[in-house]
Amino acid sequence: MTERQRSALAYVGLGSNLEAPRDQLERALSALALLPLSECVARSSLYASAPVGPRDQPDFINAVAAIRTRLSPLALLDQLQALEQHHRRVRNRHWGPRTLDLDLLWYDGLARRSPRLTLPHPEMSRRRFVLEPLAEIAPTLTLGGELPLTLAGSLKDQALTRLVE
Ligand code: ROI
Numbered sequence: 316m317t318e319r320q321r322s323a324l325a326y327v328g329l330g331s332n333l334e335a336p337r338d339q340l341e342r343a344l345s346a347l348a349l350l351p352l353s354e355c356v357a358r359s360s361l362y363a364s365a366p367v368g369p370r371d372q373p374d375f376i377n378a379v380a381a382i383r384t385r386l387s388p389l390a391l392l393d394q395l396q397a398l399e400q401h402h403r404r405v406r407n408r409h410w411g412p413r414t415l416d417l418d419l420l421w422y423d424g425l426a427r428r429s430p431r432l433t434l435p436h437p438e439m440s441r442r443r444f445v446l447e448p449l450a451e452i453a454p455t456l457t458l459g460g461e462l463p464l465t466l467a468g469s470l471k472d473q474a475l476t477r478l479v480e
Contacts (some may be wrong), residue, residue: 316382323423329378330416336376353384359448365474368410379448388422
């Protein structure tokens with residue numbers, strides 16, 4: 316495991332639309348808090364969202380978590396993928412329903428493109444289900460010079476509801 320000297324701040328997007336999605340997300344948020352060399356420093360509320368992409372699937376529950384970590388980006392990605400497997404992730408088709416999806420959205424402002432990992436996540440600025448939860452915990456973060464809520468403002472056609480806990 317590549318360990319860094321200095322800790323980095325990372326944002327992780329969570330999504331589920333199968334097998335009790337709210338429970339999936341709560342379990343995943345608890346598991347994120349236990350990642351090695353890492354600390355979960357903030358989490359958003361849960362949000363219900365209409366599927367982006369193929370519409371013939373259940374609505375999603377989404378959230379975003381902030382992780383302070385000394386794992387490298389790829390080591391953190393490995394941990395997230397292991398967690399997805401642990402939750403017996405079901406994913407039968409591209410952009411189809413899934414029990415748990417964990418996306419590494421942003422890592423210390425790093426911009427990189429590689430076959431396994433592109434940062435920031437290339438779709439995040441176009442997804443209201445990422446931007447509004449992110450705005451809750453990182454209102455001043457800028458993506459291409461824009462605040463998450465500004466970007467979300469032009470995506471009101473993507474239905475999203477914050478769930479009151
Ligand atoms: N749509 C919503 N609303 N939430 C998601 O987490 C999500 N994840 C995906 C696709 C299928 C693109 N659509 C989604 O991977």
